[in-house]
Amino acid sequence: xxxxxxxxxxxxxxxxxxxxxxxxxxxxxxxxxxxxxxxxxxxxxxxxxxxxxxxxxxxxxxxxxxxxxxxxxxxxxxxxxxxxxxxxxxxxxxxxxxxxxxxxxxxxxxxxxxxxxxxxxxxxxxxxxxxxxxxxxxxxxxxxxxxxxxxxxxxxxxxxxxxxxxxxxxxxxxxxxxxxxxxxxxxxxxxxxxxxxxxxxxxxxxxxxxxxxxxxxxxxxxxxxxxxxxxxxxxxxxxxxxxxxxxxxxxxxxxxxxxxxx
Amino acid sequence: xxxxxxxxxxxxxxxxxxxxxxxxxxxxxxxxxxxxxxxxxxxxxxxxxxxxxxxxxxxxxxxxxxxxxxxxxxxxxxxxxxxxxxxxxxxxxxxxxxxxxxxxxxxxxxxxxxxxxxxxxxxxxxxxxxxxxxxxxxxxxxxxxxxxxxxxxxxxxxxxxxxxxxxxxxxxxxxxxxxxxxxxxxxxxxxxxxxxxxxxxxxxxxxxxxxxxxxxxxxxxxxxxxxxxxxxxxxxxxxxxxxxxxxxxxxxxxxxxxxxxxxxxxxxxxxxxx
Amino acid sequence: xxxxxxxxxxxxxxxxxxxxxxxxxxxxxxxxxxxxxxxxxxxxxxxxxxxxxxxxxxxxxxxxxxxxxxxxxxxxxxxxxxxxxxxxxxxxxxxxxxxxxxxxxxxxxxxxxxxxxxxxxxxxxxxxxxxxxxxxxxxxxxxxxxxxxxxxxxxxxxxxxxxxxxxxxxxxxxxxxxxxxxxxxxxxxxxxxxxxxxxxxxxxxxxxxxxxxxxxxxxxxxxxxxxxxxxxxxxxxxxxxxxxxxxxxxxxxxxxxxxxxxxxxxxxxxxxxxxxxxxxxxxxxxxxxxxxxxxxxxxxxxxxxxxxxxxxxxxxxxxxxxxxxx
Numbered sequence: 001x002x003x004x005x006x007x008x009x010x011x012x013x014x015x016x017x018x019x020x021x022x023x024x025x026x027x028x029x030x031x032x033x034x035x036x037x038x039x040x041x042x043x044x045x046x047x048x049x050x051x052x053x054x055x056x057x058x059x060x061x062x063x064x065x066x067x068x069x070x071x072x073x074x075x076x077x078x079x080x081x082x083x084x085x086x087x088x089x090x091x092x093x094x095x096x097x098x099x100x101x102x103x104x105x106x107x108x109x110x111x112x113x114x115x116x117x118x119x120x121x122x123x124x125x126x127x128x129x130x131x132x133x134x135x136x137x138x139x140x141x142x143x144x145x146x147x148x149x150x151x152x153x154x155x156x157x158x159x160x161x162x163x164x165x166x167x168x169x170x171x172x173x174x175x176x177x178x179x180x181x182x183x184x185x186x187x188x189x190x191x192x193x194x195x196x197x198x199x200x201x202x203x204x205x206x207x208x209x210x211x212x213x214x215x216x217x218x219x220x221x222x223x224x225x226x227x228x229x230x231x232x233x234x235x236x237x238x239x240x241x242x243x244x245x246x247x248x249x250x251x252x253x254x255x256x257x258x259x260x261x262x
Numbered sequence: 263x264x265x266x267x268x269x270x271x272x273x274x275x276x277x278x279x280x281x282x283x284x285x286x287x288x289x290x291x292x293x294x295x296x297x298x299x300x301x302x303x304x305x306x307x308x309x310x311x312x313x314x315x316x317x318x319x320x321x322x323x324x325x326x327x328x329x330x331x332x333x334x335x336x337x338x339x340x341x342x343x344x345x346x347x348x349x350x351x352x353x354x355x356x357x358x359x360x361x362x363x364x365x366x367x368x369x370x371x372x373x374x375x376x377x378x379x380x381x382x383x384x385x386x387x388x389x390x391x392x393x394x395x396x397x398x399x400x401x402x403x404x405x406x407x408x409x410x411x412x413x414x415x416x417x418x419x420x421x422x423x424x425x426x427x428x429x430x431x432x433x434x435x436x437x438x439x440x441x442x443x444x445x446x447x448x449x450x451x452x453x454x455x456x457x458x459x460x461x462x463x464x465x466x467x468x469x470x471x472x473x474x475x476x477x478x479x480x481x482x483x484x485x486x487x488x489x490x491x492x493x494x495x496x497x498x499x500x501x502x503x504x505x506x507x508x509x510x511x512x513x514x515x516x517x518x519x520x521x522x523x524x525x526x527x528x529x530x531x532x533x534x535x536x
Numbered sequence: 537x538x539x540x541x542x543x544x545x546x547x548x549x550x551x552x553x554x555x556x557x558x559x560x561x562x563x564x565x566x567x568x569x570x571x572x573x574x575x576x577x578x579x580x581x582x583x584x585x586x587x588x589x590x591x592x593x594x595x596x597x598x599x600x601x602x603x604x605x606x607x608x609x610x611x612x613x614x615x616x617x618x619x620x621x622x623x624x625x626x627x628x629x630x631x632x633x634x635x636x637x638x639x640x641x642x643x644x645x646x647x648x649x650x651x652x653x654x655x656x657x658x659x660x661x662x663x664x665x666x667x668x669x670x671x672x673x674x675x676x677x678x679x680x681x682x683x684x685x686x687x688x689x690x691x692x693x694x695x696x697x698x699x700x701x702x703x704x705x706x707x708x709x710x711x712x713x714x715x716x717x718x719x720x721x722x723x724x725x726x727x728x729x730x731x732x733x734x735x736x737x738x739x740x741x742x743x744x745x746x747x748x749x750x751x752x753x754x755x756x757x758x759x760x761x762x763x764x765x766x767x768x769x770x771x772x773x774x775x776x777x778x779x780x781x782x783x784x785x786x787x788x789x790x791x792x793x794x795x796x797x798x799x800x801x802x803x804x805x806x807x808x809x810x811x812x813x814x815x816x817x818x819x820x821x822x823x824x825x826x827x828x829x830x831x832x833x834x835x836x837x838x839x840x841x842x843x844x845x846x847x848x849x850x851x852x853x854x855x856x857x858x859x860x861x862x
Contacts, residue, residue: 028446035454043463050324050468051316179297186301190308197315199402202307272663279660287648364609365644370632371661532611532625534549 007104008112015115029118037125040066040192055197057224060136062193065220067130069191072156072215074122076188080161082114084168085181091171096257107250111165139225149222152232155239156215162239162246163211169253184210191216214238276371277379284383295391303340303395309463310336310403325468330406334494335465337399338407342489343462344388345421348429349377351445354436363531374520378429385425409493416502420489423509427485430516437520440527455480461487481512537621539713539745540583540606544615547576547601547769575601577769578615585712588739588746590760590777592753598769599749603715606747607637619713633662636711638703640721643690651686651701655708662709669708676704680734696727703731707738714738716748720755732758753844788824790817792831793839804831813838 044066048059057065087110090096099109134141141149167180187210195203195213207213214235221227288295314329322328327335357363366373409417435452438445457463459473460482466474477483488505491497497505550570576598583589591599604610606617608624608631617624622631645654659669677683680700685693690701699719707714716735720728736759739746750756756763756777765773789808792815801807804827805819819827824842831837 028444028450031447031450035450039454039457039463042458046464046468047312047316049470051319053319054312055315055319179294182298183301186304189304193308193312198311202311272660275663276660279657283646283649283653283657286653287646290648361639361642364604364639365642367609367627368607368632368635368637369661370629528627529611532609 012115016117033121060133061224063133067126068216071126078119082116084164087168088171149219152219159211159239162242172253172257280379281383284380288387306336306339333403333405334407338490345425346428351436351449354439417493424485426513430520434520434523437523437527440530456482484509538582539585541618543580544578546614548613549573579771586743588760590756590763591749593766597766635713636706637715638706640718645690647691658708696723714746789843791841795836
């Protein structure tokens, strides 16, 4: 475990040094982030100019949801997405062997070796929106709310990571999973609004198939005093089960990959 | 006179050939195109659900637009959005870097023809693949849509006009790449403006009045909102034809701009090379 | 009338200069220093219709830049150039329809479709009448023996096969001037020979003028009667290939691998290199066969190769010779 953390730090440093060279990237990222957040806030304002609350969620509460979505999006684009994309590319080009022959756990390696540090901008802008939303909440937040929030955020991140890895591992069987990434990017947009507003079929889809609801709405519920213990249990349980399942799936896929290229 | 007729005919021949080539190539990527199309659905579906929720909370409509009309708006949105996808400034960046531009400059044909014809071919495939998706959306969201024949005709013309407007707009923007590689920043700002003032995120009538005024002076409304409104809304004949005229105006203006910028761009490229 | 006329053609580039290090990088954000590079320096020559001319020179000599200026891709900094009576940089449609530029390693055909479809596209671009197109296309396909390749998607072809279909695609409009920039780069020996003989045949049949750049001596030897040697943007030699070979490539290198590399080899020729088991000798061109025979007879030879002098050395000799003769 400690080794993993050490490796993670190492890759982070190297990735950062690489990216720091490209100042233009940083400015562009800043701009893109500003544009995305700006337009989202405008739309939110527009929506709330026509109504007081959306399915029981006030404007501040919605800002909380949005902040979490942007923040988590930053985490995904900074660590999860680049690694999974690289994994799929390397499977296609046969370069995965380089990673597999290293004396480290292969799943750990392929999951932490790429860091796009400039995407961290989204983490900060998301946090800012989140803080702004929290400051406007009618019912204040308690310390236990905040702790629960961070815990559930972590659970959500794990869920999304597992999901991404499962999809990326599919590339061991189906070579062109690239277009699925486009799909996932689009679906993540649904996380900007509380899941309860969606029709049932969509709600189920973004809860269990693409676990966006668990990743975003549930932590938001923690901060907005909507959380029920059954939801927490479900989230934690689902996450643990998925984590284990993902591990098995990874090893299964790996056996297939090695067998195929032998 | 004969020479001119010959030129037009060969240009047409090129468009047909190039378009057909693209259709053939694109058809091989049916599955990928489907995934991409479905991914694109998230945005309109989300907004559809949000506005419908508000409408239902308020007794059936927001500012006069009913849930059925919202559904119709956002379903037609998916088609218009596809017609709006053209060659981006990032594409120009890639094109110059990879030497594709040199190859294009050696041919006795303006590269814009290649883009127009190629993307048109792609659109044909996209529309064909989109039809079943539209059917599913229709069933799922129960839109209210009852267009007249004139509205359908105007819509068909308007989506072509939208395609041309957006192509010309992004081409002139894209050619800035000849002078700087930082075109991404300008592009992002333009996109931000477009998102808000084109009817893509929010139907224009729901925007504050001053925003709607501004939108009238920008091409975005005419490449996005107008085609949808032509089919879904209740425009008079005068408004329909007037809208087409506005599209034509923007096409002429932006095409002129593109051609002027191109002349300078080629000069710049030929001085510096690749 | 000359097909290509070049007078005092010059091209200079402003190249940004930057030192390594973080501080220099920061400074470069605000102040950019540039250095002027003369890629092509006042060159002049004339090429007549139907000639096949090879431009020889090491990397960065200015060969590609010259070709780019003659095809209209680059504006000359000064000087004149006329090709087929047109000024290339004006990029007139009539001009573009009569030339073609083949760059080794660059793809101009549609990736996902069979080459035949891309040919069809070229037909439309260059407005080739249907019968002429079909006839020439079939002739070229037969000449290069790619009948079964043109139906496969281009992405499935190997590098050499791709080069062949690219070449056919670029000739369908029967250009009068061919610019070939390193056409055989990266190809195996058989493919190189095939392309060379094809170009020779095309030139013979259609009387096209060919300007060819290469840093492979073999390309030029096979195709060109006339060569123009360019180095540092200047023309060092413009004349018959035979003269160049006689005058400057006066020797060859023989590399022998032996069991025992000791001993005196100076009787055979100049010893240029000596390693445990490997000896490199420089011998006059005419002596090559004789020395080789002697070596094989008198020594325990494991392996023996005969090499042409590298082009850079030839250029150096040309340069030295020209400097002496001035």
